Structure formats: structure tokens, C-alpha cells
Amino acid sequence: MVATEKKFVLTHIFKNVSKMKDSDFLYSPEENLFNVPWFMLIARKDDHFGVFLHCQKINEAGPTWSVDTQNTIRVKTLSASKVSSEIFKHKFEKNEGWGYFKFISWDTLTNDYLIDDCIIVEITVKITKMTGIPKKVLRSFDKSAEEFSDVVLEVGGKKFYVLKKFLASHSTYFNALLLGKPEMSEVTIQDTSSVDFQNLLEVLYGEPAIDEDTIDGILTLAHKFTMPLPIQKCEEFLIEKSEKSVKEKLKLVKKYQLKSLKTHCLSKINTPYGINALMPFDHNDMDPEVVMALLKKSLATDEFYLDCIMRFTVICLIFITVGLII
Numbered sequence: 001m002v003a004t005e006k007k008f009v010l011t012h013i014f015k016n017v018s019k020m021k022d023s024d025f026l027y028s029p030e031e032n033l034f035n036v037p038w039f040m041l042i043a044r045k046d047d048h049f050g051v052f053l054h055c056q057k058i059n060e061a062g063p064t065w066s067v068d069t070q071n072t073i074r075v076k077t078l079s080a081s082k083v084s085s086e087i088f089k090h091k092f093e094k095n096e097g098w099g100y101f102k103f104i105s106w107d108t109l110t111n112d113y114l115i116d117d118c119i120i121v122e123i124t125v126k127i128t129k130m131t132g133i134p135k136k137v138l139r140s141f142d143k144s145a146e147e148f149s150d151v152v153l154e155v156g157g158k159k160f161y162v163l164k165k166f167l168a169s170h171s172t173y174f175n176a177l178l179l180g181k182p183e184m185s186e187v188t189i190q191d192t193s194s195v196d197f198q199n200l201l202e203v204l205y206g207e208p209a210i211d212e213d214t215i216d217g218i219l220t221l222a223h224k225f226t227m228p229l230p231i232q233k234c235e236e237f238l239i240e241k242s243e244k245s246v247k248e249k250l251k252l253v254k255k256y257q258l259k260s261l262k263t264h265c266l267s268k269i270n271t272p273y274g275i276n277a278l279m280p281f282d283h284n285d286m287d288p289e290v291v292m293a294l295l296k297k298s299l300a301t302d303e304f305y306l307d308c309i310m311r312f313t314v315i316c317l318i319f320i321t322v323g324l325i326i
Contacts, residue, residue, distance in 0.1 A: 045101050
């Protein structure tokens with residue numbers, strides 16, 4: 001299974017809304033999504049109804065973090081017969097809320113939206129970028145998995161309890177390393193990120209660990225350890241889900257020899273504009289076959305547009321000749 005985009009919807013029915021006084025607030029339950037706590041808040045302020053999205057990630061003595069979001073707020077009646085919406089973008093970098101103090105007037109809310117003194121508030125959140133926030137662990141390979149393992153891999157100072165034959169069946173590297181020396185019970189893997197290795201193992205075990213942030217690390221290790229399955233899953237993500245540009249994808253084609261992705265990208269480039277979008281590029285970032293294919297496409301499109309210009313010119317000359325254009 002390939003990971004989908006980072007998107008979620010917060011929905012809550014707020015009750016006893018008409019009893020709110022000026023500067024009063026009501027809160028929705030907190031939900032932990034993509035390893036970040038979120039909640040919604042509604043407010044009455046200066047005869048207006050306000051709605052806010054809150055990010056509750058607490059700054060501790062650690063690395064800075066941020067979450068870039070695209071958000072749609074919807075306020076609805078219980079019957080959904082009336083809906084009001086607003087769209088906003090915001091980059092959360094601290095424990096804060098963002099939204100509208102004057103979403104609609106208080107009179108409009110009470111007269112047109114309240115049914116049984118209740119209102120539905122819904123916020124759709126699309127996370128476009130996250131930094132400094134660790135991904136939620138989808139499967140544990142710590143000491144709790146010891147009972148079901150027969151070897152310990154120490155990677156980046158962290159121990160992973162795994163099965164030799166399972167890893168060996170997916171990797172020629174681990175086949176030689178682990179099955180060649182059956183007496184080994186603990187192995188240290190050098191020059192490897194424990195975070196990337198965790199994500200790689202999760203993919204092997206069928207977890208949706210691939211996203212825009214994890215894919216490069218997974219591809220790097222899958223390539224290093226000769227693991228076809230994670231490479232295939234990453235390629236599927238890049239073709240079906242990724243929002244990376246064609247230029248970025250073609251760099252990955254060269255780096256990891258992704259043939260299916262190469263075919264997919266080239267099929268999307270059919271106009272001079274598509275080719276120009278790749279310029280300029282460093283030839284070291286491009287697969288030689290891609291460069292040749294782009295050259296052929298460029299020549300073909302140039303010939304096509306030149307032929308169109310010539311045909312149009314001939315038609316104009318004919319009209320001029322017969323006196324239809326003066």
C-alpha cells in the first residue's frame with residue numbers, strides 16, 4: 001500500500017452556541033494527526049462568529065519545527081442546508097491558532113445557521129510540508145519485537161529486532177550478510193540513518209510509510225541494500241501520488257534507475273512548454289536516454305509548429321492572391 005497525501009478533516013458539532021457571551025470560546029476535542037495535535041475553536045467577539053484551527057505542537061528544547069497547511073473552513077447547519085466556507089494557508093511554527101474572528105456576523109449565525117442551538121464546523125487540512133516533526137512509528141522493531149526475531153541490527157545507534165530470512169528474501173545484501181554467517185546474533189550496519197531504516201522496514205512489512213518526506217531516504221537504502229520491493233513501491237508513489245515536478249522526478253530516475261517512472265515522465269512531456277519547463281538542467285542529473293528522448297521530442301514539436309506556421313502562411317498568401325485579404 002502506498003501512502004496517500006497528508007490530508008485530514010476535523011469535524012465537530014458545537015452545542016449551546018447561542019449561550020456564548022462576548023469573548024467566549026468553545027473547543028473541539030484534540031486529535032493527533034500526522035504526529036501533531038490539532039483542535040478547532042469557535043469564538044464570539046464584537047458581534048461576530050469566529051473559527052480557528054489550532055496546532056498544539058509544543059516547542060521543547062529541541063529542533064525547530066513547522067507545518068505548512070492549506071485549509072478550508074466550512075460552517076454548516078445540522079441539516080447541511082446552508083454552508084459558509086473560507087480558504088486560507090498558514091505555516092504553523094508554534095503552539096497557535098489561525099482563522100477568522102469575523103467569519104460571519106453573530107446575527108447571521110443565530111438566524112440562519114443554528115438548529116437546536118447547534119452548529120457543525122468542519123476544517124479540511126492539507127499538509128504541504130513538514131519539517132522537524134518525526135513521522136509516527138507505524139510498526140515497532142524495538143525490544144518488544146524480540147520474541148519474533150532472530151537477529152538484532154544496530155543502525156545509527158538504534159537496535160532493530162528482525163528476522164534474518166525475511167530480510168534475506170528481500171535483499172541480496174542481507175542474504176549474503178545474514179545467511180552467510182548463521183551464528184551472528186547482532187550486526188552493526190554502518191553509515192545508515194536509523195530513521196530511514198525504520199521507514200524502509202515499514203515498507204517491507206506492508207505499512208504505508210512512503211510520502212514526500214520519506215521517499216528519498218527509503219530509495220537511498222533500498223538501492224544500497226538491493227531491495228526491489230521498496231523501490232517498486234516508491235516508484236508507484238512517484239507515478240500515482242507524488243506532487244514533485246517532472247524535473248525532480250527525472251533526477252530520481254537517473255539516481256535510482258527508475259525505468260517505469262522514466263516512461264511515465266516522458267509520456268507527460270508533449271509540448272514545447274513541457275520541454276522548456278525542464279530547462280536549464282545539469283546533464284549530470286539526467287539519464288542519457290531521457291536527454292535523447294527530450295531532444296527527439298523537441299525536434300518533433302519544432303517541426304510540427306514550423307509546419308503549422310508554413311501552412312498558415314500559404315493559406316494567407318492564397319487569400320491575398322484571390323483578393324479576399326486587402
